Amino acid sequence: MTEDLDARARELDRAHVFHSWSAQAGLDLMPIAGGSGTTVWDHAGTRFLDFSSQLVNVNIGHQHPAVVAAIRDQAETLATIGPATANLTRGEAAVRILDKAPAGFSKVFFTNGGADAIENAIRMARLHTGRDTILSTYRSYHGNTGAAIVATGDWRRMPNQYARGHAHFFGPYLYRTEFWATSPEEESARALQHLERVIQSEGPSTIAAILLESIPGTAGILVPPPGYLAGVRALADRYDILLILDEVMAGFGRTGRWFAFDGHGVVPDLITFAKGVNSGYVPVGGVIISDPISATFDDRVFPGGLTYSGHPLAAASIVAALDAMQSEGIVDNARRVGAEAIGPGLAELAERHPLIGEVRGEGVFWALELVADRDTREPVGAPVIGRLKKELVSRGLIPFTADNRIHVVPPCVVTDDEVAQAMSIYHESLTSVEDDLF
Template sequence: MNDLNPADGELAYDLDRAHVFHSWSAQGALTPFVIAGGAGSTVWDFDGTRYLDFSSQLVNTNIGHQHPAVVGAIKAQADILTTVAPAHANLARGEAAKRILARAGSSFGKVFFTNGGADANENAIRMARLTTGRDKVLSMYRSYHGNTGAAIVATGDWRRVPNEFARGHAHFFGPFAYRSEFWADSPEQESERALQHLERVIQSEGQSGIAAILIETVPGTAGVLVPPPGYLRGVRRLADKYGIVLIFDEVMCGFGRTGEWFAWQAFPDDDGPVVPDLITFAKGVNSGYVPTGGVIISESIANAFETQVFPGGLTYSGHPLAMASIVAALDAMEDDGIIDNARTIGTDHLAPGLAALAAKHPLIGEVRGLGVFWALDLVSDPETREPVSGVVIGQLKKELLSRGLLPFSADNRIHVVPPCIVTPEEVATALAIYDEAFTAVEATL
């Protein structure tokens, strides 16, 4: 930080506004926050002001910023081989796939590497269609699966609507007890009714033509919607009943975010974890240090392509710099106990700390989450649960930034999503900042 020059911050901002086209935005209204550097759970600007990164950027810097083992592995790989065609074998790619499969378990046999989460979902959908001979894909309304052709149409939120060019998609409502579509009185009832609704959608959409059910194990951008008891098992049974491939999208919720390697491992029942047929992953696997993603493929689906050609591929599939970063990130997460830390932080610090905030501040209608994956559902009226306006969210973001915390917001929510390496002391600091920011905003309402 000693070499920071405020003029560089001004230049970065001016260049961005002059030349960079941003996603999901009206360009003229943007005032992007300029980041000069980062380390661990902290980032800073060119003035040297430090911020706790409780956004994890896009909920992906699970191992924190600039982890030396991952940065070192990228540098070392760059000295050996910076790129290689996907048709060739490469040691870094093989080692990365081996480590991913070891965490996913014995049901899975191969990994198909992609450039990110959207094309991971594209290729998982393709695999499901090819192996079932069916076409239609079911996904939730409250979901986000990426910005490419089929992935954006599988997405359930508003971003789908101006982009509906892909064929063969239908949507259903998943469980969300706080804002139930099913008039449920308990999480168990919400699960039961949501499953009944899903089965009726399967039947109504033509059960013999449905290739896949694609769900985020824990929907992230939609609100950190932790599935109620029995829901994932029920979806698995419906998929089996109707011969449908079950895809879990773990792009955001995987690799430590929920306090487990994969989110589906956080919800075992008497029969063990609910295991999908395909798992999509991306930025969490290496904290986004180099763009990467992939599909973890069950043995049965992988075997289907032993003699059948898989009609898909990407130039940068298994790019060696990305693969080296995966190997280093997963090894460091194992060696440093980062998964256990995320689980402990959630149980011992974030859960009670956020509950105490909710008890104090009427703006917080509900707290939900696990691990380092939480959302504060903000309401203007606790009785009606009317969501707060964008103006209130904007005020909160401004108050949080002014106190040294970089937030993540979506719709009427503030998501509390620090890196998996976050310390109890950093959580305590952040909770105090949230408290001050809510107090300041509530005083103006």
């Protein structure tokens, strides 16, 4: 019977579900029937360690009982209400979020996810400054809506150039430096000089905001070198430009901090969030708005809105998730397990496997960059990543893959024993692939 359910799930998916970022004909996706913590399983009961956190969003783990109970209780009380009302649960969610934000932020605009959080942050920046241009990096992903996808730097932008007023620049990435740098300090200084020249060339008086992922996620978990984010803040101040930090993937525990930028001595003007704020149990996102920008709309209509802005089920899930993360020390666990288990484990793998060119990350936010040759740093191709993904899944681990990388991104609740199990699976899978390559 369970095999019939898995077969039925595959049959319905292939016949009727249109999937993102995919050619549809060849898809044959894994059915998932349930989950708990860092583990998911199919209808037959086959279990998998989820070291993808799905789309790097299930920070609190699957089926956390407090979050599930909060959604259930809210559904029994008030399942939905329009945004043009005051709702206690929505207000409590805003308070929980603002409690983690820097001083000088008093308002939250709720959206349905990360992409429309970016859309509305851009809208706020343009209206507040009276300027149009948004600067963002080539190695970035900000979402699949009009302005968010054009702000994105990777290939997904190219078929979707529908929004106006965007320009791109290169951020720091020492392993594949654009600036002939030989140290993190050189990379930071030269990347900042490059950004300043782009600002000058585009015209500071035309630029509304610089939009950055605090730590670029899908682009490679590119932890900024020392001084870079603070340097961007200084450039923004020098040229009277706003700074929007995209914390959609990196925020709410992923780096072992509530916000990724907390470790870089910088305060932005607008903060976007989604994913980890409630681990994706109900779709939600938003913009945390600094007081000067919020005041712009005290007597001026903000021309934006969403039917489900501040949806009560989403708000309830935020309250429960952030309360549980606080009381259970889940962010501290992410920081500790990254420093004591994941980081050392991946470093050991790099010593044993010639496919690994670089390991980078923090908290539960890591990447293995895979190369065909360590000297030339030539990236491996899609066939190698595809083979490695199959090897990992066959051994009971769901990976997150992007380009020539494996991202090691388990939920923040992952244990040392689960990390050790995952490291063994990575080792066995890399060995199997390398045996055929070298």
